[in-house]
Amino acid sequence: MLVSPEQERALGLNAYENILQKEKASQDQVLNQMLQTVGWRIANAARRPDFDWEFTLVENDKVANAFCLPGGKVFVYTGILKYTEDETGLATVIGHEIAHAMARHGAERMSLTLLAQLGETAMQTAIRTQSASAIRVFDYAYGLAANVGVMLPYSRTQEYEADHIGLILMAKAGYDPRAALGFWERLSKGKSASSSPAFLSTHPTDYDRIAKIKNLLPEALEYYIN
Numbered sequence: 001m002l003v004s005p006e007q008e009r010a011l012g013l014n015a016y017e018n019i020l021q022k023e024k025a026s027q028d029q030v031l032n033q034m035l036q037t038v039g040w041r042i043a044n045a046a047r048r049p050d051f052d053w054e055f056t057l058v059e060n061d062k063v064a065n066a067f068c069l070p071g072g073k074v075f076v077y078t079g080i081l082k083y084t085e086d087e088t089g090l091a092t093v094i095g096h097e098i099a100h101a102m103a104r105h106g107a108e109r110m111s112l113t114l115l116a117q118l119g120e121t122a123m124q125t126a127i128r129t130q131s132a133s134a135i136r137v138f139d140y141a142y143g144l145a146a147n148v149g150v151m152l153p154y155s156r157t158q159e160y161e162a163d164h165i166g167l168i169l170m171a172k173a174g175y176d177p178r179a180a181l182g183f184w185e186r187l188s189k190g191k192s193a194s195s196s197p198a199f200l201s202t203h204p205t206d207y208d209r210i211a212k213i214k215n216l217l218p219e220a221l222e223y224y225i226n
């Protein structure tokens with residue numbers, strides 16, 4: 001891993017401010033309340049006092065996306081709510097995205113991409129100075145380039161890890177992890193619809209996620225029941 005947590009956070013904070021300026025925050029009180037409730041329950045289960053949690057609902061029904069920036073800034077686009085359907089579905093997405101951030105998967109992707117493009121020395125300079133190329137790669141690595149349509153999926157290993165941690169987080173937060181299956185099934189069906197959900201391009205369904213989640217459920221359920 002060539003991107004340090006501090007560098008990752010600095011880029012994350014920059015991205016956070018840009019997104020807040022660029023996107024329209026939802027004024028829907030019911031939906032905002034739901035996001036705060038679910039978000040904080042998952043955040044408390046994550047036990048990361050070093051994260052500075054914040055949950056923002058973006059008003060954009062055309063974009064089905066959600067992500068967590070390094071350091072705990074979570075964005076959910078209203079377009080994904082038709083797939084999450086309820087609190088537990090939302091907990092599935094937030095648990096999964098927070099898991100990616102906790103495991104620093106974006107930094108892994110960013111390291112690989114910048115390394116391939118620039119080599120190590122130039123890469124360190126690009127990150128330190130927050131150059132345009134570093135910011136572009138950051139957006140790409142963290143799934144922020146949703147509207148641009150040039151996203152690289154996470155690796156299967158990263159997805160499996162995020163599913164695993166995410167299921168445990170949602171279970172610890174009091175949400176039935178079995179409901180995760182429904183969300184992923186609804187999302188994969190959305191693929192055939194006229195507009196493909198952005199979330200799908202960072203979350204490939206070309207392998208058997210559902211089967212793997214079923215295998216992870218007994219462990220996650222222990223946290224839910226106890």
Ligand SMILES: [Zn+2]
Nearest residue numbers: 154159162203
């Ligand atoms: Zn993922």
